[in-house]
Amino acid sequence: MTTATDNRPAADRKPATMAQALGRALRDAMAADPAVHVLGEDVGTLGGVFRITSGLAEEFGDDRCTDTPLAEAGILGTAVGMAMYGLRPVVEMQFDAFAYPSFEQLVSHVSRMRNRTRGKVPLPLTVRVPYGGGIGGVEHHSDSSEAYYMATPGLHVVAPATVADAYGLLRAAIASDDPVVFLEPKRLYWSKADWDAERPTEVPPIGRAVVHTAGTGGRSATLISYGPSVPVCLEAAEAARDEGWHLEVVDLRSLVPFDDDTVCASVRRTGRAVVVHEAAGFGGPGGEIAARVTERCFHHLEAPVLRVAGFDIPYPPPMLERHHLPGVDRVLDAVARLQWESEWTEGSTV
Amino acid sequence: MTVLEQPGAYRPTPPPAWRPRTDAAPLLPDPEPYRMLGTSAAAGLAPDLLTRLHRELVHGRRYNTQATALTRQGRLAVYPSSTGQEACQVAAGLVLEERDWLFPSYRDTLATVVRGLDPVRALTLLRGDWHSGYDPREHRIAPLSTPLATQLPHAVGLAHAARLKGDDVVALALVGDGGTSEGDFHEALNFAAVWQAPVVFLIQNNGFAISVPLAKQTAAPSLAHKAVGYGMPGRLVDGNDAAAVHQVLGEAVRRARCGGGPTLVEAVTYRVEAHTNADDATRYRSDAEVEAWREHDPIVLLEAAMRDRGLLDDDGFQAVRDSAERLAADLRTRMHQDPVLDPLELFEHVYAEKTGQLREQAAQLRAELDAEGER
Numbered sequence: 001m002t003t004a005t006d007n008r009p010a011a012d013r014k015p016a017t018m019a020q021a022l023g024r025a026l027r028d029a030m031a032a033d034p035a036v037h038v039l040g041e042d043v044g045t046l047g048g049v050f051r052i053t054s055g056l057a058e059e060f061g062d063d064r065c066t067d068t069p070l071a072e073a074g075i076l077g078t079a080v081g082m083a084m085y086g087l088r089p090v091v092e093m094q095f096d097a098f099a100y101p102s103f104e105q106l107v108s109h110v111s112r113m114r115n116r117t118r119g120k121v122p123l124p125l126t127v128r129v130p131y132g133g134g135i136g137g138v139e140h141h142s143d144s145s146e147a148y149y150m151a152t153p154g155l156h157v158v159a160p161a162t163v164a165d166a167y168g169l170l171r172a173a174i175a176s177d178d179p180v181v182f183l184e185p186k187r188l189y190w191s192k193a194d195w196d197a198e199r200p201t202e203v204p205p206i207g208r209a210v211v212h213t214a215g216t217g218g219r220s221a222t223l224i225s226y227g228p229s230v231p232v233c234l235e236a237a238e239a240a241r242d243e244g245w246h247l248e249v250v251d252l253r254s255l256v257p258f259d260d261d262t263v264c265a266s267v268r269r270t271g272r273a274v275v276v277h278e279a280a281g282f283g284g285p286g287g288e289i290a291a292r293v294t295e296r297c298f299h300h301l302e303a304p305v306l307r308v309a310g311f312d313i314p315y316p317p318p319m320l321e322r323h324h325l326p327g328v329d330r331v332l333d334a335v336a337r338l339q340w341e342s343e344w345t346e347g348s349t350v
Numbered sequence: 351m352t353v354l355e356q357p358g359a360y361r362p363t364p365p366p367a368w369r370p371r372t373d374a375a376p377l378l379p380d381p382e383p384y385r386m387l388g389t390s391a392a393a394g395l396a397p398d399l400l401t402r403l404h405r406e407l408v409h410g411r412r413y414n415t416q417a418t419a420l421t422r423q424g425r426l427a428v429y430p431s432s433t434g435q436e437a438c439q440v441a442a443g444l445v446l447e448e449r450d451w452l453f454p455s456y457r458d459t460l461a462t463v464v465r466g467l468d469p470v471r472a473l474t475l476l477r478g479d480w481h482s483g484y485d486p487r488e489h490r491i492a493p494l495s496t497p498l499a500t501q502l503p504h505a506v507g508l509a510h511a512a513r514l515k516g517d518d519v520v521a522l523a524l525v526g527d528g529g530t531s532e533g534d535f536h537e538a539l540n541f542a543a544v545w546q547a548p549v550v551f552l553i554q555n556n557g558f559a560i561s562v563p564l565a566k567q568t569a570a571p572s573l574a575h576k577a578v579g580y581g582m583p584g585r586l587v588d589g590n591d592a593a594a595v596h597q598v599l600g601e602a603v604r605r606a607r608c609g610g611g612p613t614l615v616e617a618v619t620y621r622v623e624a625h626t627n628a629d630d631a632t633r634y635r636s637d638a639e640v641e642a643w644r645e646h647d648p649i650v651l652l653e654a655a656m657r658d659r660g661l662l663d664d665d666g667f668q669a670v671r672d673s674a675e676r677l678a679a680d681l682r683t684r685m686h687q688d689p690v691l692d693p694l695e696l697f698e699h700v701y702a703e704k705t706g707q708l709r710e711q712a713a714q715l716r717a718e719l720d721a722e723g724e725r
Contacts, residue, residue, distance in 0.1 A: 037514075063514050069544055074503050074537030081507025084492070085515070089507075101533070108497045109504070115699040116481040116493050122702060154700055177702045207705070257705040 015192040018166045022052045022128075022184060025170035026090065030060050033088060036174060039066040040075060040092030040128075049094055050130055050189055072102035076127065080109050083123045090174055096131040097140035103148070110179045111154030126173045126180045131159075132228045132278050134187035134325055136318040143315055144279035146227075149181045150255045150288070156206055157255040159183040161230030163193035165253060168203045176206060185228035207257035211266055212249040213237050219245050221272035221335055224263055224289055226252040229276045229326060236331040245335060246270075255285055263289070264296045271302040272338040276326050281309030303339035372581055379574035379586040383618045386593040387655040395593050397661050403440060403592040404656060405670050407649050410436040410460045412674035413469060414623075416681050417459075417476075421627040425685045427478040430457040434622030437592035437648035438554045440464050445599040446522055453492045453505040453523040457554075461524065462491050469677075470684050479689035499529040502538030502551065509542075509549040509606075520606045521549045522599070528559025530573050539614065543580040548606035550599065551614045554589060556621035561634040577614035589617030590648040593655075620646075693719060 016024075030036045038053055044067035047054030056065040068075050072093060079089035093099035106127070114122045133142035149157045156178055160166040166184070173180035204210075212234060223233040230251045237247035248266045252259065267273045273293055275286040286307035293305050308326045316324045386392050414433040420426045432439050435457075443464025446452060454462055459472040467489050474483020475494050482493040492508075495501035505523035512519035529535055530553060542549050553573050557564055570576055577584030587598040595617050602613035620643040624631040631640075644650075656662050662670075697704060697712040704712065 069537070069540050071537040071540065073534055074506075074541045077500065077503025077534060077537065078507030078510060078541050081504035081509070081521075082511040083507075084486070084504060085508045085511035087511045087514075104497060104500060104534075105503070108500060112481070113493075114701070117486055117699075118480065118482075118695075119699040120485040120487060121493075156701070257701075258707065260706055 014196065016163055016195045017190050017192050018160070018163045018184075019050060019052055019189040021163045021167040021195060022170055022189075023054060023056075025167045025174070026053060026056060027059065029090070029171055029174040030056065030064060033174075034064075035086060035088040036090060037064055037066070037082060037087050038090045038092065039068050039079060041068060041070055041094050043067060043092050048092060050186065052128075052184075052189075053092065072099055073105050076102040076105040076110065079125050080105060080113070080123060083125045084113075084121055088124045088174060090126045090128060093127060093129045095137075095141050096129055096143040096145050099127070099129050099145065102127075106149075106155070106179075106181075107152050111152045114178070115154060122177045123179050124177045126170075126176075126182050128170075128182045128184060130186040130189075131183045132185050132187060133315060133321050134228060134278075136321075138318060139315070142318075142321065144277065144310065146181075146183055146255055146277075147279055147284050149183075150285060154179070155256060156180040157183065158206055158253065159185065159227035159255065160253065161185065161188065161225075161227055161251050163191065163195045165204065165251075167195070169206065169253060171203045172206050175203075180206070183227060187228050188231070191231070204253070206254050207259055208254075209250050209252045209259035209262040211262065212251050213247065219340060220248065220270040221245065221274065221338055222248045222250055222263075222266040222270045223274050223276055223331065223335075224250045224252065224266075224293075225276040226255060226285075227277075229278060232326060232328060233276055233331060236328045236335070239328060240332060240335060243332075247335065258289075258292070260292060260296060263293060267293050267297045268300040271300055272335075273297075273301070273305045274308055274331065274334045274338070275305065276308045276331055278310045278325055280312045281307050282312045284309050303337075306334045306337060308334045374578050377578045377581070377583045379572060379577070379584040379616070383586045383588040384594050384598055385588045385591050386597060387591045387651045392593065392655050393659075395655075397659070399596070400593065400652065400656055400659075400661055402444065403437075403596065404649075404652050404662065405673070406440040406444065406464050407436045407592060407652060408670045409674045409677055410440055410464065411649060412671075412678045413460055413463060413681070416678040417473065418623065418627060420473075420682070420685050423686075426473060426476045428626050428628060429473075429476055430626045431621075431623040432457050432460050434643060434647065435554055435556055435589065435619045436460065437595050437652075438552065438589050438617045438619055440592055441595035441599050442522060442524060442552055445596060445603055446520065449490065449517070449519050450603070451490045451492065451505065451508055451519065451521045453501045453508075453521060454494050455498065455501065455524055455526065455529070456494050456496050457526065458524045459494065462489070462494075465489060465491060467491060469681050473685070474689075477685070477689065479691060499525050499532035499534040499538070501525075502529075502534055503541065505549050505551075506538050506542045506545070506547050506612075509547040510545050513548055518607050519548065520603050521547075522603065523549060523551050525551065525553055526559065527553060527555040527557070527564050527567055527573060528562065529553075530576065531559075531567055539576070539580045539582070539612070542612040543582045546609070546611040548609070549612045550602040550606055551612065552599065553614070553616045554619055555616055556589075556619050558621055558625070558635070560625040560629065561631075563634075572616060574614060574616035580614075582612045582614055585613060585615045587615060587617050589619030590646050590651060592648055592652055619648075622647075 043053040044057040160169045225233045233249045290305035417429045439460035442461040462472045471483035505521040509521040574584035574586040
C-alpha cells in the first residue's frame with residue numbers, strides 16, 4: 001500500500017493540484033485492481049464536472065468508468081449490487097447537495113450491509129462527494145453535509161486538506177473494505193502543492209489525524225479542523241505567531257474513525273482548543289468534537305472548547321457566502337476568547 | 351424577394367424528423383393476465399413440474415400458517431404472511447439456477463425457503479435475534495429488504511457486475527404493488543434497461559400496500575405497462591396460477607440470460623391475510639372480497655388441474671399434506687428454542703475493524719454484563 005517517498009529535490013517536481021492528485025489516485029487504483037469501477041454522472045466522456053475522472057474512460061473503457069443515468073439513488077443502489085458481486089465501485093456524486101437522493105441507500109443499506117450479514121457481505125465502496133462552499137456556487141452547490149454522514153454508524157467519513165492527502169486518502173478509501181464517504185473540499189481542488197503525480201507519496205491509514213504545526217510553548221492553543229478549513233487554520237496559526245500565540249493545527253483527515261489520541265494529545269499540550277468547520281455549528285461535528293475533548297481532557301483545559309462554524313442558516317447565496325464561511329479573523333477572535341487572563345494573573349483565583 | 355430568399359442568405363438547418371426510438375408494441379403486456387391452469391395450455395405442462403409446484407404450494411401454505419402461529423406464541427416479532435401469494439413465491443424460488451441471485455423483500459421468506467434456505471434462518475429477521483440469518487453468498491439470496499424497492503437497484507447492479515465479469519448470472523428481484531410507487535423502483539428499471547442488465551423484476555400485485563388499495567397507488571393501465579416507459583417488455587400474469595407464473599418468469603430469466611435484457615412481470619394476486627399479525631384488515635376491506643379470492647386460491651387452481659389430468663389421487667394429496675405437517679412441526683420445535691444471543695456481537699460487524707469508540711463501548715457493555723452476572 002505504501003509507496004516510496006519522493007526524494008528528488010523540490011526543483012525537479014512540478015506542482016500538482018488536488019484535482020490532479022485525486023484523478024491520479026483513481027487512475028492508479030483502477031490500474032492496480034480490475035475490480036475498481038468508477039460510476040456517476042458525466043464521469044465518462046466529459047471527465048466529471050470538475051474533471052477529476054478525466055481520461056479514465058479513455059484508458060479503461062466505458063465499462064470501468066461509466067456515465068450513468070441521472071439518478072443518485074440508482075447510482076449508489078447499483079453500486080451496492082456491484083460490490084455484492086465482488087467489485088469495488090467508486091461513485092461520484094456531482095455535488096454535495098445532489099447526493100441527497102442517495103441518502104436512503106447510504107443509510108439503509110451501504111452503512112448496514114456488513115452488520116446485517118454478520119460480516120458476510122462487506123461493501124467496499126467509495127462515495128466521492130465534492131463538498132463545501134467558497135467557489136461562488138449557486139444554491140445546492142456548497143453544502144457541508146458531513147454531519148449527516150458521521151451520524152450514521154457503519155460509514156467512514158474522510159476529508160483531505162492537502163494535495164498529498166487527497167491522493168493517499170483516496171487510495172486508502174478505495175482499498176478499504178468498508179464504505180467510505182470521501183468528502184472532497186471543492187474550493188481546494190485547484191490548490192497546488194509540491195507533489196509529483198508520477199511518484200506518489202505514502203498512503204496514510206484512515207483514521208489518523210496529523211498535527212500540521214506544533215506549538216512551541218508560550219501561549220498555545222489547538223485548532224481542530226478538517227478539509228477546507230485546514231488551510232484557514234494554518235493561515236490563522238501563521239498570523240497568530242506574530243501575536244505571540246503558538247497554535248497547533250490538527251488536521252483530522254477523517255471524522256469517522258475519529259482520532260481521539262492525536263486530538264487529545266495536542267489539547268493536553270496546549271490546554272485550549274477551537275474547532276473550526278464550515279458546516280452549521282448547531283448539530284455539527286464541532287459539538288461532538290468539543291464533547292469528546294472535554295470528556296477526555298477536562299483537567300487540562302484552561303478554557304471551554306470553542307467552535308467556529310458556519311452559521312445555523314441554509315447555505316447563503318454566493319455573494320454573501322464570505323460572511324458565512326469561517327475565516328482567519330473569526331478563528332483568531334475565538335482564540336482570543338480562550339480566557340488567557342487566567343495565565344496573566346498567575347497565583348490568583350480565576 | 352425577401353432577405354432570406356437572396357442568394358447566400360442564412361438558412362437554418364431543420365432539425366431531424368422525430369421518431370420513436372423503439373417500437374412500443376412488442377413491449378406491451380397482454381390485455382388479460384396470462385393463465386395456463388384451466389386452459390388448453392395446461393395439457394402441455396410436464397407432470398413433474400406440476401407435482402413439484404403442488405408440493406411446494408402446500409408446504410408453503412403450511413409454512414405461512416405456522417409462521418403466523420409463531421407470532422401468537424411470541425416466537426416471531428412480526429410475520430408478513432404470503433398466504434394467497436404462494437404461487438408467486440414458489441415460482442420465484444424454483445425458476446432460478448443455482449448461480450443466479452434472488453432479491454427478496456420482507457414478505458418473501460417463502461421464496462427463500464423454496465430456493466433452499468433453512469426456514470429458521472429465513473425467519474431470523476422476523477424473530478429479531480439479528481437483522482439477517484444467512485450468508486447471502488451461500489444461497490445467492492440477498493438479505494430480506496425492508497425499505498420498499500431499495501433492493502431493486504442492488505439486483506440491477508449485481509446483474510450488471512456479473513455481465514461485466516462474463517458470468518451468465520441472472521438476478522430476480524421481488525417487489526410489491528406499493529413498492530412500484532417508490533423512486534428506487536423507477537431508477538432500478540431505468541438503469542436495468544439502459545444497461546440491458548440480466549435482471550427480472552417480479553411485482554406481486556396483491557392489491558394492497560398495508561391498507562391502501564392499488565387504485566390509490568397508480569393510474570397506470572396495469573403495473574406491467576410501466577415497463578414500456580423504460581424500454582423493456584412488460585408481462586402480465588395470473589399470480590395465483592403457479593404454472594403460468596413459473597412459465598412467464600422462466601421465459602424472462604432465459605431472455606435475460608441470453609443477453610435480451612430485463613423484463614418486468616406483474617403477477618396479479620391477493621394478500622389473503624392482513625399486512626402482518628399487527629394489522630387489522632377489516633378496517634379497509636370486506637370479507638366478501640377476501641372470500642372471492644379464496645375461490646381463486648393457487649392451491650385450489652392447481653389441484654383442480656391435476657385432478658383433471660389424473661396426476662394425483664387422494665392418497666397422493668394426503669402424502670403431501672403429511673409432509674407439510676412434518677415440516678411445520680420441525681419449524682415449530684426449532685423456533686421454540688431460544689436463540690443464542692451475544693450482546694457483544696453488536697460491535698463486531700459494524701466495520702472490518704472496530705474503531706476506538708466501538709472498542710470503548712464494547713468494554714462498557716462487557717462491564718455491564720459482568721455486573722449483571724454478579725447480581
